Amino acid sequence: xxxxxAWKLSFEGKNQGSAWLLGNDVSTDDxxxxxxxxxxxxxxLSKHVLEGIVLDFPFxxxxxxxxxxxxxxxxxxxxxxxxxxxxxxxVGSIFAKSFARIFFRNGINIGLPLITIPGDVVSAFKTxxxxxxxxxxxxLENATSGKRFQALAFPAFFLNILRHGGxxxxxxxxxxxKK
Amino acid sequence: MPGTIVEKLLNNHLVQGTCEVGEIxxxxxxxxxxxxxxxxxxxxxxxxxxxxxxxxxxxxxxVLDHWVPAPTEKVAIIHQEYRRFVKDYGLVHDLGxxxxxxxxxxxxxxxxxxxxxxxxxxxxxxxxxxLNCISTGIGATDATIILAKGxxxxxxxxxxxxxxxxxxxxxxxxxxxxxxxxKMFGTDGMNYKSMEILVQRPESISISGRFTIANLGVxxxxxxxxxxxxxxxxxxxxxxxxxxxxxxxxxKKAAYERRESIGLDTIEPLIAVPPSPSNVKPVSEIKNKDVxxxxxxxxxxxxxxxxxxxxxxxxxxxxxxxxxxxxxxASRQVYETALKEGLIEQFVHAGAIVExxxxxxxxxxxxxxxxxxxxCVSTSNRNFPGRMGARDAEIYLASPxxxxxxxxxxxxxxxxxx
Numbered sequence: 001x002x003x004x005x006a007w008k009l010s011f012e013g014k015n016q017g018s019a020w021l022l023g024n025d026v027s028t029d030d031x032x033x034x035x036x037x038x039x040x041x042x043x044x045l046s047k048h049v050l051e052g053i054v055l056d057f058p059f060x061x062x063x064x065x066x067x068x069x070x071x072x073x074x075x076x077x078x079x080x081x082x083x084x085x086x087x088x089x090x091v092g093s094i095f096a097k098s099f100a101r102i103f104f105r106n107g108i109n110i111g112l113p114l115i116t117i118p119g120d121v122v123s124a125f126k127t128x129x130x131x132x133x134x135x136x137x138x139x140l141e142n143a144t145s146g147k148r149f150q151a152l153a154f155p156a157f158f159l160n161i162l163r164h165g166g167x168x169x170x171x172x173x174x175x176x177x178k179k
Numbered sequence: 180m181p182g183t184i185v186e187k188l189l190n191n192h193l194v195q196g197t198c199e200v201g202e203i204x205x206x207x208x209x210x211x212x213x214x215x216x217x218x219x220x221x222x223x224x225x226x227x228x229x230x231x232x233x234x235x236x237x238x239x240x241x242v243l244d245h246w247v248p249a250p251t252e253k254v255a256i257i258h259q260e261y262r263r264f265v266k267d268y269g270l271v272h273d274l275g276x277x278x279x280x281x282x283x284x285x286x287x288x289x290x291x292x293x294x295x296x297x298x299x300x301x302x303x304x305x306x307x308x309x310l311n312c313i314s315t316g317i318g319a320t321d322a323t324i325i326l327a328k329g330x331x332x333x334x335x336x337x338x339x340x341x342x343x344x345x346x347x348x349x350x351x352x353x354x355x356x357x358x359x360x361x362k363m364f365g366t367d368g369m370n371y372k373s374m375e376i377l378v379q380r381p382e383s384i385s386i387s388g389r390f391t392i393a394n395l396g397v398x399x400x401x402x403x404x405x406x407x408x409x410x411x412x413x414x415x416x417x418x419x420x421x422x423x424x425x426x427x428x429x430x431k432k433a434a435y436e437r438r439e440s441i442g443l444d445t446i447e448p449l450i451a452v453p454p455s456p457s458n459v460k461p462v463s464e465i466k467n468k469d470v471x472x473x474x475x476x477x478x479x480x481x482x483x484x485x486x487x488x489x490x491x492x493x494x495x496x497x498x499x500x501x502x503x504x505x506x507x508x509a510s511r512q513v514y515e516t517a518l519k520e521g522l523i524e525q526f527v528h529a530g531a532i533v534e535x536x537x538x539x540x541x542x543x544x545x546x547x548x549x550x551x552x553x554x555c556v557s558t559s560n561r562n563f564p565g566r567m568g569a570r571d572a573e574i575y576l577a578s579p580x581x582x583x584x585x586x587x588x589x590x591x592x593x594x595x596x597x
Contacts, residue, residue, distance in 0.1 A: 029563045030563065030564070030565070034543035034566065035544070037219070037544075039253065040219060040253065051570075052565060072370065072400065076302065076561060076563060077542070077561075078300060078301055078316045078317060078318050080216075080220060080318035098367060101370060102302055105317065106320065106321070155203065157332070166320065167324060168227060168228050171324055171327055172227070175228060175231075176229060
């Protein structure tokens with residue numbers, strides 16, 4: 001799944017959106033339940049994202065919104081549909097205290113910035129509050145309260161993948177070169 | 180200097196970078212395991228990337244296991260896509276639909292040797308670490324990159340060392356010590372880290388039990404789990420005809436982030452209470468909890484000795500009339516041996532439902548999903564809300580002994596009380 005809406009994340013300037021607050025240990029089963037994985041059409045599958053956690057999330061989210069979460073975001077199954085569907089629905093970035101390992105790899109690989117924020121990011125935001133954020137350097141600001149969180153910069157290796165929209169466009173260029 | 184098993188192994192496979200904790204390195208992969216994700220996503224991504232041939236068809240093993248046989252037309256199409264890819268790209272090691280659950284059939288078929296670097300399109304790929312190798316789960320894009328190049332990037336993890344001492348009390352199993360570790364470390368205590376395990380008395384934990392522990396490592400967030408080699412490993416590899424391998428021991432000066440030891444004799448039957456695999460309590464503390472369904476199977480606990488243990492608890496008893504007891508041998512080989520040993524007959528005669536090898540209900544696929552509010556005792560690996568059907572169904576994770584004891588009484592039951 002690499003289709004996304006027309007909105008484009010800016011790596012140079014500021015991005016804006018609303019915050020969606022989630023807790024600790026949000027699993028890939030929470031993001032997209034295993035019982036729906038037989039659905040291969042992205043639009044149809046995306047209607048079930050965060051079902052039972054956030055009412056009508058797929059219908060309410062706006063392009064550029066961000067998820068703000070606690071520890072171990074994306075734990076569980078290796079299903080890449082989890083970050084891919086969030087990106088497909090318009091999530092601009094996810095800011096969490098920590099990410100589960102496979103989810104982190106998958107997120108970077110599909111071009112969704114996953115930003116690890118040290119400190120209590122969860123208590124500084126409410127769902128629906130406006131945020132302003134940048135990717136390089138990774139900064140998240142609550143537009144209402146002015147609270148600001150800065151993360152460690154992405155290693156150049158990751159940033160390069162993100163700027164290309166994921167690892168597949170890079171692989172594609174690589175394979176084309178070899179021909 | 181690389182000192183822990185994971186550091187030495189990544190160093191042995193190094194293409195680019197310096198093998199120091201925290202560094203990102205590029206490594207050669209010895210084996211790539213792919214399941215239904217191949218038919219669902221990887222084939223599409225590979226074609227989109229313009230992949231015309233894979234790096235080495237001999238180093239790729241494929242298997243259909245999550246939905247076997249296809250429960251719906253949609254899944255049948257996923258299986259068709261998988262078969263088309265296997266044929267088009269000449270993947271020679273296709274185990275197809277008739278072998279069983281990947282994490283049981285891949286090692287049992289002789290694909291895994293000590294010292295290898297293995298990746299698989301499934302989070303429970305950590306299982307193969309039971310055989311003294313490095314083995315980790317990845318997603319569809321990573322799998323596609325490896326299909327093309329045979330390499331990928333890895334962050335060199337720090338290592339937590341665990342020594343398992345003594346031996347189990349009766350009816351306490353490897354699943355119980357894994358649940359004990361989940362309680363110790365939580366669902367993210369091993370995140371981005373490697374777990375290295377020394378079994379002080381080799382015979383105290385079977386290779387099957389070590390698969391169960393390595394399997395559940397990912398529920399603590401572990402990147403990989405590496406058991407130290409011993410005589411039990413050599414004997415197990417000999418039974419499936421593997422020779423000419425080189426085991427990997429940690430260096431005496433290896434630097435560990437933390438060391439723990441666990442006395443196996445101090446562990447009692449444990450159970451993970453929803454909604455988290457780390458919410459672990461003694462089974463004896465759960466009183467009067469009625470059970471609607473029991474599932475014995477999965478990559479965690481669907482091996483022959485798991486079924487033998489369940490049968491030994493069952494003896495002449497019947498399954499409680501309220502309980503749907505679903506038993507799924509994790510591979511065709513396990514199924515056939517269980518048939519020969521009379522286990523399947525015992526299960527069916529007692530009122531259990533025995534199904535063909537598949538991941539099935541563990542991932543909410545098919546063959547026994549849960550309705551609203553239902554309670555299930557499962558030998559599988561995850562009890563997240565909605566994992567096996569309705570979001571408010573309750574999944575309790577336990578050993579095959581506890582699961583069968585609960586199937587007999589109709590309540591969550593300590594196996595020592597049956």
